[in-house]
Amino acid sequence: MENQLRNAIRKLLEEKTVDVAIGYGRVGVGGAVGAVFVTDPNEVDRLVWNAECRQNLAVHLSRPEVKALGKPAIVVKGCDARAVVVLANEGQIDRENVVVVGVVCEGIQGADASGVATGTLLDKCVACVEHAAQNVDILIGDAAKAAELDAANAPNAKTAGKQAKLAALMSKTPEERFQYWRDEFSRCVRCHACRQSCPLCYCNRCVADKNRPTRIDTSATLKGNFAWNILRAFHLAGRCVGCGACSAACPAGIDLDLLNLTLANAADEQFGYVAGKELGAAPLIGTYAENDKEEFIR
Amino acid sequence: MSQVVTLEQLKKLAADKLSAGARVVAPVVDGGLVSFKEISDAAQATFAPQVRVQNSIKEFFFPKHEVIFTFVRKGNDVEIVDAPDFEDDQIILGVRPCDAAALPILDPLFGWDYQDRFFQQRRAKTTVVTFACKETDAHCFCAAVDGGPDNPAGSDAMLFDLGDGSFEVRTFTDKGAALFAGIATESDKTGAACAPPTCDFDVEKVAVWITENFASPEWEKLSLRCVGCGACAYVCPTCHCFDIVDEGTYSKGQRVKNWDACQAGMFTLHASGHNPRSTQGKRQRQRLTHKFSIYPGKFGPYLCTGCGNCSRSCGASFGVRPALEALNADVVQKQED
Numbered sequence: 318m319e320n321q322l323r324n325a326i327r328k329l330l331e332e333k334t335v336d337v338a339i340g341y342g343r344v345g346v347g348g349a350v351g352a353v354f355v356t357d358p359n360e361v362d363r364l365v366w367n368a369e370c371r372q373n374l375a376v377h378l379s380r381p382e383v384k385a386l387g388k389p390a391i392v393v394k395g396c397d398a399r400a401v402v403v404l405a406n407e408g409q410i411d412r413e414n415v416v417v418v419g420v421v422c423e424g425i426q427g428a429d430a431s432g433v434a435t436g437t438l439l440d441k442c443v444a445c446v447e448h449a450a451q452n453v454d455i456l457i458g459d460a461a462k463a464a465e466l467d468a469a470n471a472p473n474a475k476t477a478g479k480q481a482k483l484a485a486l487m488s489k490t491p492e493e494r495f496q497y498w499r500d501e502f503s504r505c506v507r508c509h510a511c512r513q514s515c516p517l518c519y520c521n522r523c524v525a526d527k528n529r530p531t532r533i534d535t536s537a538t539l540k541g542n543f544a545w546n547i548l549r550a551f552h553l554a555g556r557c558v559g560c561g562a563c564s565a566a567c568p569a570g571i572d573l574d575l576l577n578l579t580l581a582n583a584a585d586e587q588f589g590y591v592a593g594k595e596l597g598a599a600p601l602i603g604t605y606a607e608n609d610k611e612e613f614i615r
Numbered sequence: 616m617s618q619v620v621t622l623e624q625l626k627k628l629a630a631d632k633l634s635a636g637a638r639v640v641a642p643v644v645d646g647g648l649v650s651f652k653e654i655s656d657a658a659q660a661t662f663a664p665q666v667r668v669q670n671s672i673k674e675f676f677f678p679k680h681e682v683i684f685t686f687v688r689k690g691n692d693v694e695i696v697d698a699p700d701f702e703d704d705q706i707i708l709g710v711r712p713c714d715a716a717a718l719p720i721l722d723p724l725f726g727w728d729y730q731d732r733f734f735q736q737r738r739a740k741t742t743v744v745t746f747a748c749k750e751t752d753a754h755c756f757c758a759a760v761d762g763g764p765d766n767p768a769g770s771d772a773m774l775f776d777l778g779d780g781s782f783e784v785r786t787f788t789d790k791g792a793a794l795f796a797g798i799a800t801e802s803d804k805t806g807a808a809c810a811p812p813t814c815d816f817d818v819e820k821v822a823v824w825i826t827e828n829f830a831s832p833e834w835e836k837l838s839l840r841c842v843g844c845g846a847c848a849y850v851c852p853t854c855h856c857f858d859i860v861d862e863g864t865y866s867k868g869q870r871v872k873n874w875d876a877c878q879a880g881m882f883t884l885h886a887s888g889h890n891p892r893s894t895q896g897k898r899q900r901q902r903l904t905h906k907f908s909i910y911p912g913k914f915g916p917y918l919c920t921g922c923g924n925c926s927r928s929c930g931a932s933f934g935v936r937p938a939l940e941a942l943n944a945d946v947v948q949k950q951e952d
Contacts, residue, residue: 344840344941345932346923347753352840352931372930376842382835382894430647430667431752432927504650504669506679506874510844514930526881528860535860536873537679566930568846570648570669 318420322392322457323361325418329390330358335416336387339377341370349432352377354386366392366457368426369434373560375400375516378410390416394425395447399558399593400516402452406598407556409519419450421458423466441561441574443478444470452596479559483578502542504569507535511573512549514566517556524548550576555584555601558593618784618799620774622662625782628798629657629708637704640675642668651675651707662709664746664776666755667927671852672707672714676737677721679849683733683859685869701736706794710745713757713922715769717852718743723914724855733872742790745770747808754923756936758811759818762920765808775806782806814936816943818917822907824947829904835896837941840931843895845876847925847934848902853918856882877901903938 326338342353342363350369354377355361375397377383393401398419405412424442426434449456449463470477476484486494509525512518524532525545533548534541550557550573557577564574584590587610590601620628629639633655641660643652649668653675654660687694718738725734748764757763767773771791774782783806784799786792848854858875862868875882878899883892892898910918919935926934 345929345937346926346934349926349932351933354839377840380842380895382839382896430649430669430927431754432932506670506849508845508849508874508876509879510846510930513842513844531860531862534862535858536862536871541680562930566844566846568669568850568928 318458319364319366322366322418322420323364325455325457326355326364326390326392327358327361329416329418330355330361334388335390337383338364338390338392338418339374339383340364340392340418341366341372341374346432354383356386364392366420368424369428370394370422371425371428371439371565373397373400373514373516373562375404376514376562378404378415378516379519388414388416390418392418392420393450393453394420394422395445395450396441396558396560397516398450398453399447399591400560402593402596402598403517403556403558403600404519405596406593407517407600412596416455417450417453419453419456421449421456421460421463423448423462439561440479440482441559444473444476444480445478446470446474451594479561479574479578480582482572483575483582486575487579498543499539501571502539502546505537505542505546505567505571506569507537507541507545508568509545510566510568511546511563514562515553516560516562517553517558518549524552546571546573546576549573550580553577554580555588555590556592557581616801616803617805618786618795619777619781619802619804620784620795620799621781623780624798625662625708625774626657626660628794629654629660629706632704632706633657635704637706640672640705640707642709651710660708664749665709665711666748666750666752668711668714668924669850669928671717671850671922671924672710672743673717673721673852673855675705675707675741676718676734677725677855677857679874681733681872683870683872685867686863687867688865698733701733701740703740705737705741706744707741708744710743710770711922712745712748712764712766712768712770712773713755713762713920714852715743715745716757716762716766716920717922718769720853720914720916720918720920721855727914742771742794743769744791744794745773747773747775747806749776749809751809751812752923752927754926754934754936755812755921756814756923756939757921759814759816760917760919760921763808763811775808777804777806812921814940816939816947818907818939820947821939821942822911822917824942824950825904826908826912828946829900831946833942833946834900835894837938837945838894838896838899838933841878841895841899841933842931843878843880843898844930845878846928846930848876848878849874850924850928852920852922852924853906877905899938903935906935 329335338355344351353363404410424438446467448466533544561574644661682698684697725731767787771788772786856875857872884890906918
């Protein structure tokens with residue numbers, strides 16, 4: 318698969334279909350995987366594909382430093398591919414000007430505190446039903462195998478993995494849940510790594526950075542931390558694709574995607590809306606239909 | 616002869632200090648996460664050397680959020696009340712040597728022109744007890760920046776795990792000696808730290824390149840994968856930038872000091888809209904130049920203890936060690952060849 322990926326990217330660069338390929342490479346400590354930006358077709362061997370390709374590279378599509386490199390090709394997993402779709406649906410990228418190279422992903426492994434792969438799948442991958450990235454221009458890997466894996470997970474998709482973790486939290490009393498978030502947010506340092514790592518947090522000036530006047534406290538107090546983390550979750554309602562980049566980036570180890578998953582579930586249950594599933598779909602929060610449910614408004 | 620304490624004595628020491636009204640900070644294990652926290656019960660703490668802790672002890676000297684003063688408007692006057700002095704005894708147990716080593720590096724910064732009473736009072740009232748390291752991981756590079764797994768810098772006392780439920784105690788300051796006086800017993804056992812971490816780059820050579828190559832295009836290339844999340848700065852024992860903000864209403868509020876980071880675009884955004892550090896390359900250049908050129912130029916030591924917290928926390932597999940390795944391979948070695 319890695320060779321198939323490298324060959325596809327080499328061709329795109331050689332034929333000048335794209336100027337830069339955003340992919341994964343072994344760039345970190347001890348060969349840890351991170352983003353590489355390949356512009357020379359002779360350097361495609363820097364690209365890798367494996368179960369340690371954790372990051373959602375779609376975050377780079379909105380960065381001015383990356384845009385300056387020209388037309389990109391981007392390597393995406395199933396979850397990441399939906400972020401590219403949301404970016405296109407929200408007018409942030411011209412889909413015609415990006416070559417999306419999807420991979421068949423059999424699941425990403427977690428890492429220990431030193432970044433070493435644990436051999437255990439991430440929660441979000443346990444019941445994944447998008448092993449093959451959708452809405453892509455090129456698919457690398459065995460689509461038939463991906464379909465088999467999807468079918469095997471389908472019965473548990475809404476109950477296992479991350480959903481099970483959320484269900485366990487939701488089964489607690491509101492007071493217990495509040496205490497859980499108090500404990501978690503007490504560690505938040507307000508670095509905003511969650512925002513910076515999120516492909517869909519692309520605002521030029523985030524509300525957290527507004528200071529004339531200040532909209533939410535920049536202080537890492539419980540008040541400021543609740544305000545920030547809940548506000549961010551709401552801004553991702555109907556938009557978050559559940560890639561888990563925020564949780565992975567959080568230096569304080571806060572499981573932020575539990576908040577986002579709650580709202581993604583609400584979007585699905587109330588409006589049958591799954592963010593990034595369909596290219597061209599109108600944004601959930603930006604549209605109104607006469608038959609929209611209203612009974613949840615109390 | 617050496618001085619030895621048992622694990623039980625350490626727990627009792629923490630409990631006694633808590634009953635005496637001191638603040639006690641120690642590593643607390645919660646799931647897969649190890650955090651330095653203020654404890655209320657000695658049983659919450661873990662007494663074993665830790666390599667990977669999610670936070671630095673810097674927050675117990677330089678908190679992530681600190682009130683400088685409060686204000687109340689009274690008619691045409693404003694009443695300002697300064698934040699109280701830090702008067703509690705504080706003991707931090709189980710610190711990594713590379714985390715403690717940041718404290719003497721930061722002392723001149725907080726006492727150079729402006730005497731920062733917040734930092735200085737905490738320093739004076741705190742006793743730091745480190746564990747000599749028993750293991751390193753691939754992120755560690757203390758030995759490359761004048762440190763080591765038993766580096767005493769910043770420690771009042773250091774404990775060496777003897778593997779039998781006891782620890783050799785070495786004290787380096789009066790505070791350290793006072794903490795263990797009457798507790799430690801004489802023994803013929805001595806402990807040792809693990810071997811220092813290895814690294815195949817010469818920090819001094821990279822530091823020279825950093826100093827001499829402000830305008831190099833290498834910075835943008837090096838930093839392309841950095842998304843500017845700033846987690847590196849928040850977990851770093853030596854990063855010390857902060858923002859001063861007024862919070863509250865027209866009639867009352869407070870002026871506070873909050874952590875900030877040079878990796879955020881907002882950090883240097885001018886009111887005019889101009890940003891002198893407009894790209895991530897410029898922001899990473901600032902971070903590395905501050906650590907390996909500006910700070911040593913002004914105060915002597917590198918602003919880095921080689922703890923590896925930055926690269927462990929980096930979602931993009933970046934951080935100081937990967938940056939130094941890349942600069943060494945891509946520019947320093949090529950210059951020498």
